[in-house]
Amino acid sequence: MTTAPVLDRNVARATVGALLVLAALAWFVTIRSSVGVAGMAMGIAQIGRSMALDMGAVIFLAMWLTMMVAMMFPTIGPMVLAHRMVVAHRGEGIGATVAFVAGFLMVWTAVGMIPLSVLFAFRNVAASGQTPHAVAVGAGIALILCGLYQFTPWKTLCLHKCRTPLGFIMTHDFNSGARGAFTVGLAHGAYCLGCCWALMTVLAIVGLMNLVWMAAITLVFYAEKNWRYGERLHLVVGSAVAILGIVVVLHPQFLAALDWGIYGHHAKTGM
Amino acid sequence: MAFKVEGDYFESCNCDVSCNCVFQGLATQDHCDVAIGWHVTKGRHNETDLAGLNAVMVVRAGKNMLGGGWKVALYIDERSSDAQFNALASVFSGQAGGHLAALGPLVGSVEGVTKAAITFQNDGKKRRLKIPGVLEGDIEEMTGGDGQTAPVLSNLPFGALTQPVRQGKSGNIRYNGHWNAEMSKTNAFIAEFAYEG
Numbered sequence: 001m002t003t004a005p006v007l008d009r010n011v012a013r014a015t016v017g018a019l020l021v022l023a024a025l026a027w028f029v030t031i032r033s034s035v036g037v038a039g040m041a042m043g044i045a046q047i048g049r050s051m052a053l054d055m056g057a058v059i060f061l062a063m064w065l066t067m068m069v070a071m072m073f074p075t076i077g078p079m080v081l082a083h084r085m086v087v088a089h090r091g092e093g094i095g096a097t098v099a100f101v102a103g104f105l106m107v108w109t110a111v112g113m114i115p116l117s118v119l120f121a122f123r124n125v126a127a128s129g130q131t132p133h134a135v136a137v138g139a140g141i142a143l144i145l146c147g148l149y150q151f152t153p154w155k156t157l158c159l160h161k162c163r164t165p166l167g168f169i170m171t172h173d174f175n176s177g178a179r180g181a182f183t184v185g186l187a188h189g190a191y192c193l194g195c196c197w198a199l200m201t202v203l204a205i206v207g208l209m210n211l212v213w214m215a216a217i218t219l220v221f222y223a224e225k226n227w228r229y230g231e232r233l234h235l236v237v238g239s240a241v242a243i244l245g246i247v248v249v250l251h252p253q254f255l256a257a258l259d260w261g262i263y264g265h266h267a268k269t270g271m
Numbered sequence: 272m273a274f275k276v277e278g279d280y281f282e283s284c285n286c287d288v289s290c291n292c293v294f295q296g297l298a299t300q301d302h303c304d305v306a307i308g309w310h311v312t313k314g315r316h317n318e319t320d321l322a323g324l325n326a327v328m329v330v331r332a333g334k335n336m337l338g339g340g341w342k343v344a345l346y347i348d349e350r351s352s353d354a355q356f357n358a359l360a361s362v363f364s365g366q367a368g369g370h371l372a373a374l375g376p377l378v379g380s381v382e383g384v385t386k387a388a389i390t391f392q393n394d395g396k397k398r399r400l401k402i403p404g405v406l407e408g409d410i411e412e413m414t415g416g417d418g419q420t421a422p423v424l425s426n427l428p429f430g431a432l433t434q435p436v437r438q439g440k441s442g443n444i445r446y447n448g449h450w451n452a453e454m455s456k457t458n459a460f461i462a463e464f465a466y467e468g
Contacts, residue, residue, distance in 0.1 A: 085366060086366065089366075089375055089376075160353070160386075163353040163357075164353055164356050164357055164360065164384070165357070166357055166360050166361050166364070166366060166384075167345075167347075167356065167357070167360045167384030168384075170345075170360070170364060170366070170381040170384055171381050171382070171383055171384050173381070174380060228352075228354065230353075231352070231353060
């Protein structure tokens with residue numbers, strides 16, 4: 001983590017600390033709520049096997065927002081610090097940082113409308129014990145596409161923006177004040193989305209609030225953005241996801257195994 | 272120590288020889304265009320080694336540079352890892368502190384912080400800077416009264432470095448990046464820089 005000396009060390013610690021505390025809190029809430037959704041179809045992989053999603057849109061979005069805090073706050077430390085450093089030169093305080101993070105979260109909250117619509121659209125598929133063949137094959141194809149996205153120049157561009165926080169903030173820091181910070185946050189959220197949507201889609205396929213997948217994908221996000229070898233890691237992850245997709249297309253019943261036994265109605269179909 | 276870097280310094284602007292801005296005066300043209308190149312020969316930012324890497328800053332300012340509102344574009348050596356990119360960007364933008372931090376309040380907008388194939392050639396009394404398709408040009412030391420060495424300006428009141436600079440003149444220099452600029456047959460400074468912060 002690159003922190004320049006012009007940013008007070010205690011301010012840096014407090015900022016990252018606050019992000020991590022909020023993330024921990026969000027994990028706690030998510031783990032508690034995951035019990036409540038056991039047995040519900042929280043991803044494409046459970047459609048037809050589990051009870052249809054029985055949840056209001058507002059509750060769903062609140063849950064989604066909590067998940068985004070849990071998954072993203074541990075990964076954005078360097079970006080938030082870079083923003084903090086640049087605005088601190090102008091004498092701006094904590095308000096700008098809060099506005100920046102709010103702008104970032106705004107993008108991901110809006111994106112929550114997509115899984116919400118998809119899961120609502122499949123509400124009428126009765127729980128017959130098995131995911132419809134076409135849905136499973138579709139999920140496999142989606143996994144392949146998500147894997148391939150990791151190899152595109154768009155992914156490389158967005159990842160580079162996320163991995164070079166100071167350059168990003170300097171070129172997007174046009175206005176001072178909370179409003180300017182919020183706009184920069186939106187811009188960062190947009191690049192973060194460009195970087196992470198494919199793996200977030202993987203989560204929406206295998207099941208939102210599947211804690212095993214959530215934790216694994218959070219680790220990948222963290223490593224892609226902050227680890228030394230993150231510049232290459234996305235290719236490894238992309239290959240793995242694409243291969244998983246191919247397996248699902250060839251053997252649709254394998255999709256159920258991706259639950260890791262987290263859901264109440266675990267597949268009895270076997271492999 | 273958070274960072275300490277040293278190396279070769281290239282500067283050219285659109286002022287006639289010699290630039291008044293470094294004496295806190297007005298540019299000799301109606302605005303100021305300046306291109307600065309750094310070739311790091313030795314140095315690091317925290318644990319990140321920066322030796323051998325280049326960075327370029329291009330500035331468009333008003334007739335009075337001290338009036339601020341600069342438009343700035345920063346180019347970072349494409350051979351950099353992301354860690355080196357972050358380090359070079361924070362050191363040469365002044366965000367990491369040190370002498371360059373004083374320029375921060377004068378910057379109005381940063382138009383780009385971009386990875387680029389920068390070549391910095393050090394050839395006797397000549398320096399050559401090139402970013403394909405963006406910036407290209409050379410500068411050469413002038414000859415002083417002894418008929419051999421360049422006139423030297425030390426202890427400049429205002430500038431990107433505190434070390435003495437040798438007076439030079441540019442050949443043909445053109446910038447076609449975030450905006451267009453020309454700094455041909457005008458002021459140039461050649462030096463060895465050292466920054467720490």
